[in-house]
Amino acid sequence: MTAIESPQPASIPFLRLAAVAAFVVIGFLLPRLLGGTSVAYSTLTTIAIFAVMCYGADIVLSYLGEVSLGHTVFWAIGGYAAANLSVKYGLNGWATAAATIALCLTAAAFLGAVTLRTREFVFSLVTYAAAVVAYEIAFNWDAVGGSDGIVGIPPLKLPLLVTNFSGAMQEDLWPIAFALLLLTLAFIARFRRSRLGTAALMVQMNPALAASLGVDPRRIRLAVFVISAPITGLAGWLYAYQRAYVGPDMFESYFLVMMLTAIVLVGRRILLGPLIGTALLIVQQNLLSLGGDWNKIVLGSVLALVLIFWPAGLVGLYRRITKKT
Template sequence: MALDAPAARRSPRHPAIRALAVAAAVALAYWLPSWLGGSPLTYGFFVTLAIFSVMAVGVDIVLSYLGEVSLGHTIFWAIGGYSAAILSTSWDANGWITAATAVGLAVLAAAFLGWATLKTREFVFSLATYAAAVVAGEIAFNTDALGGSDGIVGIPALRLPLGFAEFSGRSNQELWPLALLLLVLSIYFVDRFRRSRLGTEALMVQMNPPLAIASGLDIRKVRFRVFVVSAPITALAGWLYGYQRAYVGPDMFDMYFLTLMLTAVIVVGRRVLLGPLIGVALILLQQNYFSIGGDGNKVVLGAVLAFVLIVWPQGLAGLARRIWRARAQPRS
C-alpha cells in the first residue's frame, strides 16, 4: 500500500531556489508587524500567532502521522509555562535553563503518559490522555508550590545570555524575533520528521497496521516515540507564553487551548506543513477582529471544529483538492 504522502520523500529539484524562497518568506514575516503599524497590539497578535502555532504543531504530529487524538497536550503546554514561572521567579534562572527544564520535564511526562496510555487505541487513548490533563489541572489548582488557584505572577522578562550579549524580551516587540525563530524551527522540524524513517513508520502504522507488523515494526514503540517527540514542541510554546503573559496558572489546562490546538490542525487538513499556522491565523483573526465575546468565541471555535469534522473531514485543503479536481475534469 502506498503511503499518502509521497511528496514527503521527494527532495526539491532546486534546493537553492527553495532556500531563497524560505529566507524571503521569513524576512517578510519578520518585518510584517512593523509594516502593519508596529503597535504593541500588532506585535502582540503576531507573537501569540507564533506561540499558538507552535503549540498546535505538537498535536499535529500525533494527529496527522499517528491518526491519534491526544487530549493531553495541555499538560506539556502547562509544563512549559510553569517551568518558566517557577525557575525564573524562585531561582532567577535565565531562559536557557527554563527552556531546557521545560523540554526535559515534557519528555519525562510524555514518556510516562505514553507508557500508560499507548497500549490503548482510538477513543480510549483520547479519554485516557484527557483524564490525565484533568488530573494535572486539579493538581496545579490545589498545590501551593505551583501557585494554587492564583497561579504564579510577576514572571520577569525573558533573558537569554549569548556570551557576547544578552537577548531580552521585555515586550512583544522584543519577543517577536524569538517567537518567529521558534515557529520556523518547529515547521522545519516537522518537515524533517515527515521525511524521516520515524515519520514514514508512523504513517504506515496509521494507514496499514498489518503491513507495518509484517514489515517488522513494533507498533507500540513507534507510537510511543512519536508521542514523546511531539511533547517538547508544545512545551516550548508554553514556555514562551509564560514569559509573554508574565503569569501562569491553572487556566493553561483550560479546554480552550485544547480545542484551539485541534481546530487549528483539522480546519486546514492533516499533513499540511503550514496547516497549524494557517489554522491559528484564521482563529485569531476571528477572535481579534470579528469577536462576539469571550464565551461566544469559544462557542464559535467549538462549532467550527464540529462542522469541519462532520462536513469537511479532510479540511480546507481537502476541499480545495476536490474543487481543483472538479475543475480539471473535462466537460462533456
C-alpha cells in the same frame, strides 16, 4: 538524451531556497509591514506561540491518527516551569527552557508508556484523564501557585555570547517567537522525511503490514508521542513570559480546542496547515472579536463544522470543488 536521463533542473532547488528565504524575511518583517504597532506585534507573537503549541499535537494526530486530549499537560508544564524557576530561583530563559524539555520528555514517556495498549477512543480518554488529574494538582498544590497561579514572571532573559537579550516588550518577544516557530517548522519538515515519520504513517494506515516489515508499532507510537511533547511545552514556556502569569487556566479546554481546530481547519499533514489555521483563528479573536464567550462558541463551531462537512479541511474542500469544475 532521453527524458528519463534528463537531470532535474538545477533551478528547482534554488527556487525552493529562494521561497524559503522570502518566507523568513517577510515573516520576520511582517509586524513592521502591518504598522509596527503593539497590537501587530502582540497578535503575531501569539499566533507564533499558538502555532507551535498546535504542531506538537499535530504530530500525534496527523501521523499516528490518534487524538491526544492531554497535550494541554505539556503546554502547562512549559508555563509552570518558566514561572516557578524564574520567580523562585531567578533562572534565565535557557535554564527554564531546558527544564521544560526535560519535564515534558519525562511526562510524555510515562503517559506514553501507560497508553501503549490503548487506541483511538480509549487513548483519547486516558490522555484527557491525565489532563484532568494534572489540573487538579496545579489547582490545589500551593507549591506551584495553587488556584491563584504565579504572577510577576520576570521578562525573558537569554544571555548570549556578547549580549543579554531581555524580552520586556511584545516587540522584544517577537524575534524569539518567530525563531521558535522556524525551528519547529524545520523540525516538522525533517520529521516528515525521516524514517520515524514514514514508519508512523505506516503504523497508522496498516499496523499489520508495518509489523510484518519489522516495524514495532508500540515503539513507533511511543517515540512519536514523546517527541511531540517538548514542542507544545516550549510554546507554553514562551506564553508564560508573554503574559507574565501562569495559572490553572492553562488546562482550559479552549487551548485543546484551539489545537484540534487549527490542525484540521486547513488539512492534516500540510506543513503550514497548523500555522495558517492558527492565524485565521487568532485574527478572528483579536481583530474581529465577538466577545470572550462568543469567541469560544465560534471556535467550537468551526471545529464541529470542519469535522462534519469537510473532514479533509479547506484544502480537501478546494480539491473537491476543482474536480467538479
